[in-house]
Structure formats: C-alpha cells, structure tokens
Amino acid sequence: xxxxxxxxxxxxxxxxxxxxxxxxxxxxxxxxxxxxxxxxxxxxxxxxxxxxxxxxxxxxxxxxxxxxxxxxxxxxxxxxxxxxxxxxxxxxxxxxxxxxxxxxxxxxxxxxxxxxxxxxxxxxxxxxxxxxxxxxxxxxxxxxxxxxxxxxxxxxxxxxxxxxxxxxxxxxxxxxxxxxxxxxxxxxxxxxxxxxxxxxxxxxxxxxxxxxxxxxxxxxxxxxxxxxxxxxxxxxxxxxxxxxxxxxxxxxxxxxxxxxxxxxxxxxxxxxxxxxxxxxxxxxxxxxxxxxxxxxxxxxxxxxxxxxxxxxxxxxxxxxxxxxxxxxxxxxxxxxxxxxxxxxxxxxxxxxx
Amino acid sequence: xxxxxxxxxxxxxxxxxxxxxxxxxxxxxxxxxxxxxxxxxxxxxxxxxxxxxxxxxxxxxxxxxxxxxxxxxxxxxxxxxxxxxxxxxxxxxxxxxxxxxxxxxxxxxxxxxxxxxxxxxxxxxxxxxxxxxxxxxxxxxxxxxxxxxxxxxxxxxxxxxxxxxxxxxxxxxxxxxxxxxxxxxxxxxxxxxxxxxxxxxxxxxxxxxxxxxxxxxxxxxxxxxxxxxxxxxxxxxxxxxxxxxxxxxxxxxxxxxxxxxxxxxxxxxxxxxxxxxxxxxxxxxxxxxxxxxxxxxxxxxxxxxxxxxxxxxxxxxxxxxxxxxxxxxxxxxxxxxxxxxxxxxxxxxxxxx
Numbered sequence: 001x002x003x004x005x006x007x008x009x010x011x012x013x014x015x016x017x018x019x020x021x022x023x024x025x026x027x028x029x030x031x032x033x034x035x036x037x038x039x040x041x042x043x044x045x046x047x048x049x050x051x052x053x054x055x056x057x058x059x060x061x062x063x064x065x066x067x068x069x070x071x072x073x074x075x076x077x078x079x080x081x082x083x084x085x086x087x088x089x090x091x092x093x094x095x096x097x098x099x100x101x102x103x104x105x106x107x108x109x110x111x112x113x114x115x116x117x118x119x120x121x122x123x124x125x126x127x128x129x130x131x132x133x134x135x136x137x138x139x140x141x142x143x144x145x146x147x148x149x150x151x152x153x154x155x156x157x158x159x160x161x162x163x164x165x166x167x168x169x170x171x172x173x174x175x176x177x178x179x180x181x182x183x184x185x186x187x188x189x190x191x192x193x194x195x196x197x198x199x200x201x202x203x204x205x206x207x208x209x210x211x212x213x214x215x216x217x218x219x220x221x222x223x224x225x226x227x228x229x230x231x232x233x234x235x236x237x238x239x240x241x242x243x244x245x246x247x248x249x250x251x252x253x254x255x256x257x258x259x260x261x262x263x264x265x266x267x268x269x270x271x272x273x274x275x276x277x278x279x280x281x282x283x284x285x286x287x288x289x290x291x292x293x294x295x296x297x298x299x300x301x302x303x304x305x306x307x308x309x310x311x312x313x314x315x316x317x318x319x320x321x322x323x324x325x326x327x328x329x330x331x332x333x334x335x336x337x338x339x340x341x342x343x344x345x346x347x348x349x350x351x352x353x
Numbered sequence: 354x355x356x357x358x359x360x361x362x363x364x365x366x367x368x369x370x371x372x373x374x375x376x377x378x379x380x381x382x383x384x385x386x387x388x389x390x391x392x393x394x395x396x397x398x399x400x401x402x403x404x405x406x407x408x409x410x411x412x413x414x415x416x417x418x419x420x421x422x423x424x425x426x427x428x429x430x431x432x433x434x435x436x437x438x439x440x441x442x443x444x445x446x447x448x449x450x451x452x453x454x455x456x457x458x459x460x461x462x463x464x465x466x467x468x469x470x471x472x473x474x475x476x477x478x479x480x481x482x483x484x485x486x487x488x489x490x491x492x493x494x495x496x497x498x499x500x501x502x503x504x505x506x507x508x509x510x511x512x513x514x515x516x517x518x519x520x521x522x523x524x525x526x527x528x529x530x531x532x533x534x535x536x537x538x539x540x541x542x543x544x545x546x547x548x549x550x551x552x553x554x555x556x557x558x559x560x561x562x563x564x565x566x567x568x569x570x571x572x573x574x575x576x577x578x579x580x581x582x583x584x585x586x587x588x589x590x591x592x593x594x595x596x597x598x599x600x601x602x603x604x605x606x607x608x609x610x611x612x613x614x615x616x617x618x619x620x621x622x623x624x625x626x627x628x629x630x631x632x633x634x635x636x637x638x639x640x641x642x643x644x645x646x647x648x649x650x651x652x653x654x655x656x657x658x659x660x661x662x663x664x665x666x667x668x669x670x671x672x673x674x675x676x677x678x679x680x681x682x683x684x685x686x687x688x689x690x691x692x693x694x695x696x697x698x699x700x701x702x703x704x705x706x
Contacts, residue, residue: 150672154507154615156565156604171534178531181524184609190654211654212509212606212613214666214680219645223626223668232671245672249615249680251509253565254607256537260565262507262602264617273576292572301543301564313567315576318585319503319598327567327602 003031004067004353006345007090009081011035011046011055014164015072015095019338020048026342029349036062036069063088068348070341071095086123091348093125093341097226100126100234107237109133110343111285112140117347125344128238129230130336131155131216131250134259135328136238137309137335141283142276142324143239147268149322150245153231156253156260157216158300161332162203167256169202173209174254184210208254216250225250258300259332266323276314276324285335290314298329307334356384357420357706359698360443362434364388364399364408367517368425368448372691373401379695382702389415416441421701423694424448439476444701446478446694450579453479453587460590462486463696464638465493470700478697481591482583483689484508484569484603487612488681489591490662490688494636495629495677496592500621502675503598506584509606509613510569511653514685515556520609522555526562527607537563561607569603578603611653612685619676629667629677638688643667651682660687 008023010016016037023033028049035046035055042057056062058081063069069090071078078096085092099105099122106116107126117125128136139148159166176197177183177190184190190207206213217226232246245266253260280288287308289298297312310329317323330336361376363369369390376386381402388399388408395410409415411434416422422443424431431449438445452458452475459469460479470478481489492501512519529550530536530543537543543560559566570579585599598619606613633641640661642651650665663682670676683689 152505152617154602156509156606168534174527174531178528181521184654184657186658187655205648206652207654210608211652212608213652214613214615214650215645215648222671223643223645223666224671225645247617247670247673247676247678249507249617249666249678251613251615251680253509255563255565260567260604262567262604262615264505264600264602290576292568292576292578295558295568297567299559299564299566301537301560302540304537305539313576313602317600318575318577320600323600325600325602327604 003029004349005032005034005065006030007034007036007063007066007069009036009058009069010072012037012041012044013072014160014167015333015337018333019070019072019342020046022334022338022342024049029346034062034066060084060088063090066090067353068093068345070345072337072341082124091120091123091125093127093344095127095337095341097129097230099124100128101237107234108344109136109140109238109340110347111137111283112238113240114347117344118351127341127344128234129227130161130332131157131227131259132231132234132238133336133340134309134330134332135261135263137283137285138280138311138328139263139265140239141279141286142265142267145279146271146275148239148241148244148265149268150266151235152264153246153248154262155248155250156255157250158255158257158259158332159208159252160257161259165203169204170208170254170256172198173207177209204252208252211254213252214249216252255300256304257331257333258304258329259336260300261328263326263328264317264323265326266320268322270322271324273314273316280311285309286311297327300329303329304331306331307339309335356382357702358385358387358418359383360387360389360416360419360422362389362411362422363425365390365394365397366425367513367520368686368690371686372423372425372695373399375687375691375695377402382699387415387419413437413441416443419443420706421446421698423698425690425694435477444473444476444478446480446697448480448690448694450482450583452477453481454590460587461697462489462493462591462693463700464490464636465591466593467700470697471704480694480697481587482580483514483685484510484580484612485584485587485591486689486693487662487683487685488614488616490636490638491633491664491681492618493592494632494639495618495620498632499624499628501592501594501597501618502621503619504588505617506599506601507615508601508603509608510603511608511610511612511685512561512605513610514569514612518556522557523561523607523609525551526560530562557605561605564607566605567602569605608653609657610684610686611657611682612689613653613680613682616679616681617670617676618679619673621675623675624677626667626669633664638662639664650680653682656682657684659684660692662688
C-alpha cells in the first residue's frame, strides 16, 4: 500500500511550526510531505521528519497527487484555496473558521465525534477554534455519560492564539515594563510606558502585560465577540447537541501558550465529583489534576508543550442541580490547533487508506 | 460638634497605605487620626492628611477615646482585637473575614445596603472580601430593579489581593523572566527559571508570571476555595437574597492591582442590554465602558488607582432567559478594601455624629 502524500499549508506560522514538530514526533504514516506557504517563503528550507524540505508557494498544482492537505491559514485564504485542494482530489483538513459551521463540512474532534469525519460531501473536514478545542476532549467524555445541557464558560486565553505576533508582543511588553516596580498601580501607566518604548502595532486591542483584555475576535450582533459565538456554535456541532445552552466570555491573559477555561457545566442528571473523576481518568487524552489539598490543579506553565487536556478544580455546584464547576487547560497550539488536525489526518489514514 | 476620632489599625500594609491616601483625599471629617500597627512598626512616621503621624503599637488603650476604628489586619488579629476596640467604645469597621457571616454583624456596601450599618449589636460592621466587592456596586444596582436570582462568576484576581508581598512577587518573577523569549513555551520552564533566580517563598501556590493559577484562599469542603465560598455567602448577605444561587471559580492572574470578574447573572424578569446600560449609567459609583465597536471595555491597567466599579461587555445571553453576561473591573485595594471601609465610616459619621 502506498503511503499517503501530505501537504501542510501555512507551514511557517505559529501553528505550522508546531504542526511540523508534531508530524515529526508521531507515527510516520506519510509518504511525501509537502510544505506550502505564501510566495515570499517559497524556497525556504524547513525541518520536518528530520529532513529539510523546501517550501513551495501556494498554487493549484501543489495539490496534484496530494491525499491529505492540512490548512492553517487565515479565513480568506482558506475560502479560496481549500476548495481548490479538494477539487484536485485532496482531503482538506481546515483549521480556519470558514467552513466550520457549513452543514456539508464535518467539524471533528477525534476523541469526541470520529465518525463524523467519514462523510465529507465537499471533501473538507474542519477542525475547531482553539478555545473550543481546549475543553472539548473533557466535555465530550463527560457528555457521553451524563448528557450535557448547559455551559457557562469564562476563558483565560494565551497570546499565541493570535499567532507568532501575539507571543512576540507579550515578550516585548514584558521586557519594556520589567524593572519598574511601580508600574500597574496608576490608571494608564502601562499604556504610557509601552507607547514610549515600543514601536509597531499590537495584535491586541489593549496592552496584555500586567493586564487582562475581555476581547477576542470581531464584533458580532448583540455585543458578542466572534470567539464567544464560535465556542457556542462549535460546541453544539461537535457534541451533536443542537439545543445546548452556552454563554461564554472570552478574555486574553498574559500567558504565552495554553488556554484555560472556567467551566460551569449542567447535565441531564446528577453527577458527583467522584463520577467526573472516574470519567475523566478513563478518557485517554485527558489528564485529571485535582488534588487542591496538595496544590494539584492545572496551570498553563505546567501544561504548555504537551498534548492532553488537563482538568482540575472539579466541584459539585452548591446551588445548581446536576452541575459541575471545573477548570480546564489545553495547549492552544497543540490540541487546540496542530495536534487535532494531525489526529484527524491519522484517523482518516487509519480508516480509509 | 466635636469631630470623631479615627483609628486605622494595620496602617502599614497594602490596604493601610491606600487607606491613608483615601482618608487624605476625601472630605476631612475626622478630628484626631491614630495610626496603629504591630509593635515592630511603633514609632514609625507615616503620612496621613498631609501630616507625619507616629504609629502606635496595637494595645487596648490605643482605642480609648476612639469613635471609629478601621481594621485591616489578618483574620486572627481581628478576632482578638476588634472586640477589644468595640468594648472600649469604638465602632469597629473590620475588613477581615472573621465577623462577616456573623448574624449580629452587618456586612455593608454603602451603595447597596447602607441601612444595615445602623444595627450593630456587637459594635462591629464588616466590609466584604475584595472579590465580592469588585462587582457589588454594579450587581446591587441591577438587583434593585430586576431582582437577581443566579450568579455564575469567574474571577481574574490581581496579586495585590495577597498584600504587598503579592505585588513584590509578581515584579520579582517578571524581572527574572524578562528578556528570555522562549520561556513559557515548555512545560515547567517558568518554574525552573524562578527556582534558579529567586530566593524566598512566594505567597502564591504556583508562579503567577506568564501563568494563571486557579486557587485563592484555603481549601473547604467539596474542593471549594474559601474565596469562592466568600463570594457566594457574602453576596447573599449584602444583597439580602438568602437563596441567591452562586457558583464561582477564583483564578489569580499576573495583574498588580484590580480584580476583574466575568459574570453570568440571571434575574427574575427579562432584562435587555439597554435596561442594564440605563441602570448602570444611573448608578453613581459605577462607570459603564461598553462600546466594543470602538474598543471600549474596562481592563485592569485603565481602572487601577480609581474608585468606581467599571462594567463592560454587557450582553443578553442567547440561550438563557432573563440573563446577562458582563465583565466587571474594580481596584481591589480601593473599592475592594480601603475605600469601602472609608465609605462605611463616612456613612456612620454623616448619620450618627
């Protein structure tokens, strides 16, 4: 059997870099691997599977002979190029928001809804937003046994969710502010220091160092941020609960990588902390870190760079029946992005090639 | 009429320092002001109302002739000394957790339940936990018109909530990590750098720089942190809603001062965004910052050092009837602590002296 040819489109970005590491460290199931990016990166040598591979400029013919093409590019680039790859015969796995809510495109988290990946009328499979993904393995496992009904979520989102520029900005801001032991104590003082010391636009609407910023994405009807609506709509589609009640507030925090979520989850029937511990311990890609008496709960700096979804602080809500409060962490570049796409590709290769 | 004598107990701490600034900048309603602290600070000169005042060591006789004593000291110090001050005839306003849930002690936020301050069988008035206080002016105003029923809250708590040592620790950690543009990308790397570079214990159970830590307070039954239960129990008492449903997850973030809260609030009847805007605009100590199209929402660095409670991101929950999602910021040392105590004192002076 010939090994499938893989194309990684957007191979130079924050997620693309992690994607090459992940592809290089997991079972080697591919034949040729093509790295594709914008024309200005063409010819650049990038490492994957221990080899230097020359980046090819995005063009229709790079998809000829490709079995699986993983896209991590902006929405508008996906809108143009994912259908071209599909038309040339590739199964396109798309990380952008463009096709996620299209009823003819499955939205897949392999631990949760692997069977959805089989039906692809457009030749496209979407992978969810990183914030949704950060909790989905855990919530999917709990839903499978206890039937999820409602989610109230507050996020603590890392700056690398905005790409390489997001991480660079936080490092820049921290460098500019470090050593001043009065900063952050007077309204606007952080802004003033950064205006004086830093050139260039921030990818964020406000300083992120010594701050939290309650905004992620673009403005939608009713004052919602697009990221908050994605969390609602994508959770419904992945879990197969069209009437799941969801409210989310998305907040950027000064963390480089790993999104965290405070989740208030209501189920169809009673669920105890012991029940949740049993389910989460049994879930293969979830790690339970829940022993606060010994200081054990997940935090981003302990999670970053690893694959699982971490859950801690599981509590039975005192005043809300059938409800748990919990805290979830997941690396937004790995499970939140590159890893999930790689797992979808592996699932398709394992079942169809 | 003789002006009342005020004692500030705990005058040297993070809140005590802000308390002296606040007392100095507001209407000068006091006669003598005594500064009281532990014996090791006795004799130290501290500034209040433009004068240098010598700190007195905590002792029963410092309360002789005192009309109002504001305490900002640890719980166990309040437990011992607040009753002594009251027995010597002072009205004690206590910031600690010791007496807050005592049915014979009113728990007061002057904008919300001023009348409760009048009945003081023990001569003690308590002022709430800083996390509860950060949202109470806003939630009290909304409750007065729309009858609050449920609160689901996630906090973004500043390090100065743990006092001067909390702020010092974050500055230390940021200084130790600044300049390393790879840190925060590998599990545990932040811990390693800090272990090598910093001496001394942190007041936090994990690094706070480049991190968020889902823990505040001590462990209580059911896995709850004491701070989460305080938010529940104190909100019920202040708002006078004994059956208010509350779930909270408290998380420490790398912000120096100003707590933020993502609040999901359910009311007895329908409430629109326009309704909430009207109520919050009319509330004298609340500032509405809610125009996301123009990047207007509160963030800690813009709020710190000021008195109001700031509200933004007001949205009508899509799937939950009679429910708003919103984001609240308040300076945890001012309204969250010193300012509220000063306002209680002013209320008592205005109505009783």
